Amino acid sequence: xxxxxxxxxxxxxxxxxxxxxxxxxxxxxxxxxxxxxxxxxxxxxxxxxxxxxxxxxxxxxxxxxxxxxxxxxxxxxxxxxxxxxxxxxxxxxxxxxxxxxxxxxxxxxxxxxxxxxxxxxxxxxxxxxxxxxxxxxxxxxxxxxxxxxxxxxxxxxxxxxxxxxxxxxxxxxxxxxxxxxxxxxxxxxxxxxxxxxxxxxxxxxxxxxxxxxxxxxxxxxxxxxxxxxxxxxxxxxxxxx
Amino acid sequence: xxxxxxxxxxxxxxxxxxxxxxxxxxxxxxxxxxxxxxxxxxxxxxxxxxxxxxxxxxxxxxxxxxxxxxxxxxxxxxxxxxxxxxxxxxxxxxxxxxxxxxxxxxxxxxxxxxxxxxxxxxxxxxxxxxxxxxxxxxxxxxxxxxxxxxxxxxxxxxxxxxxxxxxxxxxxxxxxxxxxxxxxxxxxxxxxxxxxxxxxxxxxxxxxxxxxxxxxxxxxxxxxxxxxxxxxxxxxxxxxx
Numbered sequence: 001x002x003x004x005x006x007x008x009x010x011x012x013x014x015x016x017x018x019x020x021x022x023x024x025x026x027x028x029x030x031x032x033x034x035x036x037x038x039x040x041x042x043x044x045x046x047x048x049x050x051x052x053x054x055x056x057x058x059x060x061x062x063x064x065x066x067x068x069x070x071x072x073x074x075x076x077x078x079x080x081x082x083x084x085x086x087x088x089x090x091x092x093x094x095x096x097x098x099x100x101x102x103x104x105x106x107x108x109x110x111x112x113x114x115x116x117x118x119x120x121x122x123x124x125x126x127x128x129x130x131x132x133x134x135x136x137x138x139x140x141x142x143x144x145x146x147x148x149x150x151x152x153x154x155x156x157x158x159x160x161x162x163x164x165x166x167x168x169x170x171x172x173x174x175x176x177x178x179x180x181x182x183x184x185x186x187x188x189x190x191x192x193x194x195x196x197x198x199x200x201x202x203x204x205x206x207x208x209x210x211x212x213x214x215x216x217x218x219x220x221x222x223x224x225x226x227x228x229x230x231x232x233x234x235x236x237x238x239x240x241x
Numbered sequence: 242x243x244x245x246x247x248x249x250x251x252x253x254x255x256x257x258x259x260x261x262x263x264x265x266x267x268x269x270x271x272x273x274x275x276x277x278x279x280x281x282x283x284x285x286x287x288x289x290x291x292x293x294x295x296x297x298x299x300x301x302x303x304x305x306x307x308x309x310x311x312x313x314x315x316x317x318x319x320x321x322x323x324x325x326x327x328x329x330x331x332x333x334x335x336x337x338x339x340x341x342x343x344x345x346x347x348x349x350x351x352x353x354x355x356x357x358x359x360x361x362x363x364x365x366x367x368x369x370x371x372x373x374x375x376x377x378x379x380x381x382x383x384x385x386x387x388x389x390x391x392x393x394x395x396x397x398x399x400x401x402x403x404x405x406x407x408x409x410x411x412x413x414x415x416x417x418x419x420x421x422x423x424x425x426x427x428x429x430x431x432x433x434x435x436x437x438x439x440x441x442x443x444x445x446x447x448x449x450x451x452x453x454x455x456x457x458x459x460x461x462x463x464x465x466x467x468x469x470x471x472x473x474x475x476x477x478x479x480x481x482x
Contacts, residue, residue: 004357049358069354079357113310116245116320117290117362117476235358 001053004079006120006232010046011053020044020080024055027075031068032059041095041239042102043154045191047231049121052103052238054095056088095239101164102188103238106181106197106229115177122178123233129204131168131179137203137213138166138181141196148220150196151189159220162186166196182237194228202226242294245320247361247473251287252294261285261321265296268316272309273300282336282480283343284395286432288472290362293344293479295336297329336480342405343429344479347422347438347470356418363419364474370445372409372420378444378454379407379422382437389461391437392430400461403427407437423478435469443467 003020005011013021021038028036041054061068069085076082092098107122109115114124141163148159165184170176181197199216202208208226216224244261246252254262262279269277282295302309310326317323333339348363350356355365382404389400406425411417422438440457443449449467457465 002354002357004360051358073355078355078360081355081357083354113243113324114314114319114322116243116322117292119245119319120361121358 001055002051002081002083003049003053004120005044005047005049007079008046010048011040011042011044011050020053023077023080027072028057028059030075031071032061034060039095041099042188042236043190044234044236045194045231048234048236049232050236051083053236054099054239056093056095098241099187099239101184101186101240102236103165103182103184103240104188104193105235105237106183106193107233107235108179108181108201109177110179111177118178120232121235123230125201127205129179129201130206131170131204133210134168134200134204136210137200137208138168138196140211140214140217141166141183145217146220147189147192147217149216149222149225150199151192151222153189159189161188161192168200191228193234194231195222195225197229197233198226201229242296243292243322243324244290244294245361246285246288246290248320249287251289252281252283252285252291261294264318264321268313269298269300271316272312273302275301280336282340283429283477284431285475285477286435286472289475289477290473291477292324294477295340295480297334297336339482340428340480342425342427342481343477344406344423344425344481345429345434346476346478347424347434347474348476349420349422349442349474350418351420352418359419361473362476364471366442368446370420370442371447372411372445374451375409375441375445378441378449378451379409379437381452381455381458382407382424386458387461388430388433388458390457390463390466391440392433392463394430400430402429402433409441432469434475435472436463436466438470438474439467442470 008020009017011020013019024038025036036057036059038055038057044050065085065087069082072082109118109122109124112126144162146159147161153159163185165182168179168181170179183193199213203210249261250258252261254260265279266277277298277300279296279298285291306326306328310323313323350359350363350365353367385403387400388402394400404426406423409420409422411420424434440454444451
């Protein structure tokens, strides 16, 4: 799935509020004539985008997967799209529990002026950022750690997560105004990516020392991390199986 | 100026409808205490975007140009921004009449699925396009021609325009799904770029022969050109002086 989360109260269905799951299930019900509950890989927050969300469901459907893909896309709102539909061979497949890792990307727009054509999908930071320092700080996050300082478990579960990649980088083409943060982990706590980004941006602005991030991590205290960076900059890029 | 034109009825001010000019003048009036009429380089249509619109005006302002830039951006809606403010030395400067040329870009998104994260700023065409044929056809437009078939003059003036650049190209970075059309001319007729794009897309889909574009141009008949391509794909990139 790909979606622009700007107009939605997050992925997970809620009563009387627009959600991605709500839109998907509503259209599925119209197409199949049954109420279908979908399963999903990641519960993105209000305003967060995705280009690689994965969902699954059981449905009676007499036509091809390509027919379902076309019909679904024709009825979904313009800010939600199905990229690909395929039948699942393995009945044990679950988009969340079968996933090995998730990749998120956070976009910071660093031009002196704010950019209306990029404001939906990035966070504007006109102050100069010490990207080397932010990358040094990000390295403390790599590996298996207790991330209690950076987020909440969705239920009463463990706050230990294994981060494989955490790096800031600038694509060649963007006249050096687009600064991206790519983070990959086996799973994430709620708000974890945005809390990490908020904290690393404070390092980049010189408000925190580079090794302050190691201290926040060790203290496991949410009050020591920065507030989450705004949702619009965050995008779920890929779920790996 | 940079703006996302999605929510506006074009640049030019209209009664009781949101326009870019209306927003700019409203904020200028709040900042300066006077009603100021701005001049502009290009009257972009409803839904068309800009990253390089140029405007000018006369105002009494006791502070610096940078102060005006900051204050204006602070009060403008999120989808409009001032990139740079500077005092004009030459009193004869007019953003429209002093311009030597304008550069527009049209974005076609060519992935098989529609992309919610790109739908505001591109037109989705999932069918395969003959880009070489579109470029051969575009070459007929280069030079000084009567473009009456492709647009209307803003007043009763001439429909002759001089096109310097008209080419389709794909940026390296975009996994070959982003197809861009860049066109530069001394000036444009209303709807001209979108009518040209609509017509060239028909060549790309094999609905028109490559040299059909030369015939449309020679006939000077709007009924022979294709309908204008959708506004969201179009962006005013630069005005040259």
